[in-house]
Amino acid sequence: MAWEVFSVIGTIAFAISGAIVAMEEEYDLFGVYILGIVTAFGGGAIRNILIGLPVSTLWNQEMMFQIALAAITIFFLIPNHFIKHWNRWGNVTDAIGLSAFAIQGGMYAVHLDLPLAAVIVAAVLTGAGGGVVRDLLAGRKPIVLRHEIYGVWAACASFLLGLEIFKGDIFLYILFVLITALRILSYTKGWGLPSKKISIVK
Template sequence: MSWEIFNIIGTIAFALSGAIIASEEDYDLIGYYALGFITAFGGGALRNLLIGAPGTTLWSQGTLFLISFLIITLIYVLPLQNLTKRKHWELTFGLLDAIGLAAFAIQGALFAKELNLPSSAIITSALLTGVGGGIIRDALAKRQPFVFKYDLYAFWTIMTGIIISFRDTTNKWELYILFILIVSLRMFSLKYGWHIPRPKKTSNTLNTNSRT
């Protein structure tokens, strides 16, 4: 039951984020549905392919598809042209994305654990479920995917998978605390610029690049 709750939370948050990016890119209605559905369900589809879950698992989520459809339609109908110009827009979108990231990372890890898969599969499932849909969304919108930046975006999903693989997941309150923790850490990493150090380019590398 716990993983279903996180599945609902993640689906709502990512369907919203996909539709809002479609609004920013001035897409038509088909573009809204494409980005919204792909963001909400793309990560789970990639996960299922990798861990060998039945393909019917995705198509059996009729209620979630309906919820996503209604949310995406609502975003399309609402006058959001000036939304991205508002003062705290980036923070709002960051929070929305953090909620989806944390919820889907937990849901993905729990899904793999219910199948009695090893820790490596649980961690991979958390990673793919958390970031897979966003990668496809950003690629379609011709944006640099968050996961390829250096602000620890994917790191939190990996940490989630590690924690769940070694913990008793029958206590739902521990999962809720983990959810709040991951959302908070993601927001702190955005606010304070936490990141994985990038390798420094040497002068030889720079000279080589300049000659090419």
């Protein structure tokens, strides 16, 4: 049950996230649909390739495609005065998508009995991959490479999943809420990892 729930949540959240970026960049309706679909399914496609699943697996998700298209359409039709804070909406939906798809990707790898390293990679790629493709298509710096902590939260979630210490849907839902909250806090509070800038003397 949890698998389907996270699939739906992640698909809707990332489809809307992609649509928001497309509207910010003033794309037409076709561009909004393209960016929304790419954001919702890009991470899963990259994950499947790296863990050895056929790309055709993606096309078996007809219902998820329908859900993504419906979410994009509904969001596009909402009058702008109801969605004044675009940036806030985008970060919230992105946080929800990251959390849902990271857990889903980690669960997928655990189900395939892959090692812990593969579970972490699958979760990070599923959670962040679609956003990376979206940002690159929109000509933006990928959010996973910005200062605020992003992909690390996906890695933390998958680490706990890979250890298989905690089991059951309740744990998964708690983990989802926790990762979503931590990502939102990272953005609002400016939490970041240590960084170092090198000045090259010519």
